Amino acid sequence: xxxxxxxxxxxxxxxxxxxxxxxxxxxxxxxxxxxxxxxxxxxxxxxxxxxxxxxxxxxxxxxxxxxxxxxxxxxxxxxxxxxxxxxxxxxxxxxxxxxxxxxxxxxxxxxxxxxxxxxxxxxxxxxxxxxxxxxxxxxxxxxxxxxxxxxxxxxxxxxxxxxxxxxxxxxxxxxxxxxx
Amino acid sequence: xxxxxxxxxxxxxxxxxxxxxxxxxxxxxxxxxxxxxxxxxxxxxxxxxxxxxxxxxxxxxxxxxxxxxxxxxxxxxxxxxxxxxxxxxxxxxxxxxxxxxxxxxxxxxxxxxxxxxxxxxxxxxxxxxxxxxxxxxxxxxxxxxxxxxxxxxxxxxxxxxxxxxxxxxxxxxxxxxxxxxxxxxxxxxxxxxxxxxxxxxxxxxxxxxxxxxxxxxxxxxxxxxxxxxxxxxxxxxxxxxxxxxxxxxxxxxxxxxxxxxxxxxxxxxxxxxxxxxxxxxxxxxxxxxxxxxxxxxxxxxxxxxxxxxxxxxxxxxxxxxxxxxxxxxxxxxxxxxxxxxxxxxxxxxxxxxxxxxxxxxxxxxxxxxxxxxxxxxxxxxxxxxxxxxxxxxxxxxxxxxxxxxxxxxxxxxxxxxxxxxxxxxxxxxxxxxxxxxxxxxxxxxxxxxxxxxxxxxxxxxxxxxxxxxxxxxxxxxxxxxxxxxxxxxxxxxxxxxxxxxxxxxxxxxxxxxxxxxxxxxxxxxxxxxxxxx
Numbered sequence: 001x002x003x004x005x006x007x008x009x010x011x012x013x014x015x016x017x018x019x020x021x022x023x024x025x026x027x028x029x030x031x032x033x034x035x036x037x038x039x040x041x042x043x044x045x046x047x048x049x050x051x052x053x054x055x056x057x058x059x060x061x062x063x064x065x066x067x068x069x070x071x072x073x074x075x076x077x078x079x080x081x082x083x084x085x086x087x088x089x090x091x092x093x094x095x096x097x098x099x100x101x102x103x104x105x106x107x108x109x110x111x112x113x114x115x116x117x118x119x120x121x122x123x124x125x126x127x128x129x130x131x132x133x134x135x136x137x138x139x140x141x142x143x144x145x146x147x148x149x150x151x152x153x154x155x156x157x158x159x160x161x162x163x164x165x166x167x168x169x170x171x172x173x174x175x176x177x178x179x180x
Numbered sequence: 181x182x183x184x185x186x187x188x189x190x191x192x193x194x195x196x197x198x199x200x201x202x203x204x205x206x207x208x209x210x211x212x213x214x215x216x217x218x219x220x221x222x223x224x225x226x227x228x229x230x231x232x233x234x235x236x237x238x239x240x241x242x243x244x245x246x247x248x249x250x251x252x253x254x255x256x257x258x259x260x261x262x263x264x265x266x267x268x269x270x271x272x273x274x275x276x277x278x279x280x281x282x283x284x285x286x287x288x289x290x291x292x293x294x295x296x297x298x299x300x301x302x303x304x305x306x307x308x309x310x311x312x313x314x315x316x317x318x319x320x321x322x323x324x325x326x327x328x329x330x331x332x333x334x335x336x337x338x339x340x341x342x343x344x345x346x347x348x349x350x351x352x353x354x355x356x357x358x359x360x361x362x363x364x365x366x367x368x369x370x371x372x373x374x375x376x377x378x379x380x381x382x383x384x385x386x387x388x389x390x391x392x393x394x395x396x397x398x399x400x401x402x403x404x405x406x407x408x409x410x411x412x413x414x415x416x417x418x419x420x421x422x423x424x425x426x427x428x429x430x431x432x433x434x435x436x437x438x439x440x441x442x443x444x445x446x447x448x449x450x451x452x453x454x455x456x457x458x459x460x461x462x463x464x465x466x467x468x469x470x471x472x473x474x475x476x477x478x479x480x481x482x483x484x485x486x487x488x489x490x491x492x493x494x495x496x497x498x499x500x501x502x503x504x505x506x507x508x509x510x511x512x513x514x515x516x517x518x519x520x521x522x523x524x525x526x527x528x529x530x531x532x533x534x535x536x537x538x539x540x541x542x543x544x545x546x547x548x549x550x551x552x553x554x555x556x557x558x559x560x561x562x563x564x565x566x567x568x569x570x571x572x573x574x575x576x577x578x579x580x581x582x583x584x585x586x587x588x589x590x591x592x593x594x595x596x597x598x599x600x601x602x603x604x605x606x607x608x609x610x611x612x613x614x615x616x617x618x619x620x621x622x623x624x625x626x627x628x629x630x631x632x633x634x635x636x637x638x639x640x641x642x643x644x645x646x647x648x649x650x651x652x653x654x655x656x657x658x659x660x661x662x663x664x665x666x667x668x669x670x671x672x673x674x675x676x677x678x679x680x681x682x683x684x685x686x687x688x689x690x691x692x693x694x695x696x697x698x699x700x701x702x703x704x705x706x707x708x709x710x711x712x713x
Binding site: 005008009012013016017019020021022023024025026027028030031034035038041043044045046049074075076113115121122170172173174176177 | 295296338359362363366367370371372397398399400401402403404405406409417419420423424425426428430431434435438439496497498501
């Protein structure tokens with residue numbers, strides 16, 4: 001019985017093994033797929049990771065949006081990190097410039113990376129950054145401080161029901177992973 | 181379903197032509213390629229793991245017996261909840277089902293053995309190594325995994341206590357074992373059925389394992405990928421789940437639950453197959469709606485792939501996503517309802533007797549349905565915001581996993597024990613086991629619903645004073661349920677050693693090819709395939 005079926009058994013085993021390998025690959029493929037999905041839909045509060053150019057058609061003065069700034073440091077980063085103001089009023093299409101203060105209190109040279117997140121998530125795609133310290137890593141020597149720039153505007157296409165959005169930065173110490 | 185023409189010939193043929201030439205001593209078990217030996221190994225292994233994981237549950241319940249910290253440190257408590265979960269899922273329930281598949285599938289489809297006997301040996305024998313690694317990590321400096329069996333990043337990456345590597349390798353080995361076992365089951369069912377046994381004539385037991393094996397093939401590799409990412413994030417500087425490097429911790433939950441949700445059906449579909457075998461036997465009626473059972477099983481398997489994010493309603497998903505996953509989850513109640521209806525309809529006006537396998541099966545139908553209902557409550561997004569990470573969730577998944585999967589495994593062991601050992605087990609001990617278990621398990625898990633609704637969080641070694649009374653009862657139920665399983669151990673040992681000689685067809689209403697061979701089943705069965713009409 002088993003002997004007669006050997007060729008078929010071999011065929012089934014090969015097919016199933018290929019499925020296993022493919023599904024292993026699929027697990028990893030979910031990583032870029034997830035990023036693409038979040039970028040397309042603007043879910044998850046992810047903002048663009050590269051600078052955009054100003055493209056709005058004029059300023060919509062009929063609306064005023066409150067942009068709140070939050071800053072926090074991750075558990076491993078003993079830095080001081082705060083925005084120069086807690087919130088700012090902007091009209092959609094209007095360009096704004098805000099500075100963030102960072103100081104390395106660790107007594108050792110370090111490199112930090114700020115990661116932004118916008119809430120509500122649906123507004124993330126309408127928050128356009130022309131210049132942001134989050135695009136690059138920020139090296140600081142021991143006890144050195146720096147004012148870091150953020151230049152942004154809110155896209156006039158922003159859904160009507162959004163009147164307030166929060167931009168949150170988390171600062172991570174990435175010294176260990178940047179040896180260059 | 182299946183009718184067999186040459187019943188008695190087969191019994192004789194097995195005896196005449198096949199001397200039981202097997203090796204002696206430890207070598208028989210180490211080198212065996214016999215599906216019955218390997219099935220027994222799996223079943224004993226899973227029972228040892230059940231007692232191990234159960235001992236950890238006892239530690240958890242002892243600590244929670246009264247408020248405040250008495251017995252263990254919070255960190256060790258976390259290790260207990262984590263390893264309890266891992267052991268019960270990967271060490272007790274899954275290997276027990278694989279063991280049943282090994283024992284029964286070849287006999288049910290009239291095959292001489294599994295299609296890949298050597299692979300079978302390997303699938304089993306790597307398991308003890310996996311669990312040795314996992315358990316050994318508990319005794320190492322820094323302790324074992326303490327991040328929950330779901331090993332969410334960054335708990336398992338940035339904040340790991342150093343046990344992550346051991347955990348990852350253990351899960352890799354368990355995964356390889358499951359995948360090889362699943363390949364073996366599929367290949368056997370596809371290629372080794374007796375002539376005349378078409379797919380729609382296969383016992384439902386075989387069908388459910390067939391579909392489960394496909395689920396395993398599809399999602400165990402994804403789990404392997406997930407733990408690999410956790411490994412490289414922790415030790416090799418990648419940033420799959422690390423926001424600082426451009427990754428996303430929420431991504432971890434998506435990938436994990438893409439595996440995790442089909443996994444829960446991997447642990448329940450075989451239970452459906454078992455109960456669908458036992459209820460007709462003791463109701464003395466054929467299974468009601470056989471083909472609808474097959475299609476319901478397949479639908480549940482399909483739906484299990486598109487509901488994963490109902491574990492993540494509180495991660496800040498957009499409304500559209502929450503609605504999609506809520507509706508898909510509720511849709512699963514439809515095929516599951518078909519099954520429950522069919523079991524009840526099978527019993528309807530049947531000549532029912534209540535031997536132990538039937539008692540466990542009926543308990544399964546009722547208590548699994550309770551677990552299903554609490555699952556439906558959890559599926560509703562708005563209320564899930566309240567229930568999330570409370571004891572309500574703990575109550576839910578213990579109803580489906582303990583009174584669901586575990587009870588079905590007990591039922592299966594009682595049902596086929598005469599076939600395996602050649603002896604009838606002690607019915608009175610079986611009843612003791614059943615009634616002690618059913619009372620204690622409800623004392624154990626039912627109050628957890630109320631604790632959860634009142635807001636007691638999971639995975640915390642201490643709790644607010646108002647939860648004290650219920651927790652005391654839960655713990656008492658827990659100890660009683662744990663001790664009840666010793667009755668089962670005694671019963672099985674007694675049955676293996678001696679007992680009333682079992683007939684080839686040990687139960688009056690039993691159907692299927694496995695009852696056409698002698699009891700105990702000869703070492704080799706169906707060397708010549710039976711004819712199925």
